[in-house]
Amino acid sequence: MPVAIRLKRFGRKKRPFYRVIIANTKDPRQGVSIDDIGYYDPLTEPAQIQINEEKALKWLNNGAQPTDTVKSLLSKAGILKKFHEENQSKKVKKTEQSDNEEAEI
Numbered sequence: 001m002p003v004a005i006r007l008k009r010f011g012r013k014k015r016p017f018y019r020v021i022i023a024n025t026k027d028p029r030q031g032v033s034i035d036d037i038g039y040y041d042p043l044t045e046p047a048q049i050q051i052n053e054e055k056a057l058k059w060l061n062n063g064a065q066p067t068d069t070v071k072s073l074l075s076k077a078g079i080l081k082k083f084h085e086e087n088q089s090k091k092v093k094k095t096e097q098s099d100n101e102e103a104e105i
Contacts, residue, residue, distance in 0.1 A: 061086075
């Protein structure tokens with residue numbers, strides 16, 4: 001089941017308010033969501049972005065793909081940077097372990 005991190009629109013006409021949700025990619029925008037990880041209010045100055053960092057990192061590590069808009073929101077919140085740093089540190093550890101194993105042989 002492919003999972004996406006995307007926006008779900010709330011608010012009245014010409015007053016949008018969005019929730020950042022985890023949903024199946026085949027479900028409609030206003031359909032059922034798996035998890036709610038934050039919100040985005042574009043009308044305030046500056047725009048409010050509130051995202052639960054732990055949940056977002058958990059879903060990114062599990063393979064959830066953010067949409068383009070959510071990707072920009074995650075980068076503004078600094079979550080994508082932490083995600084990439086974690087992945088780089090994991091790769092470095094794996095290469096160090098494989099180098100140590102080769103040295104033992």
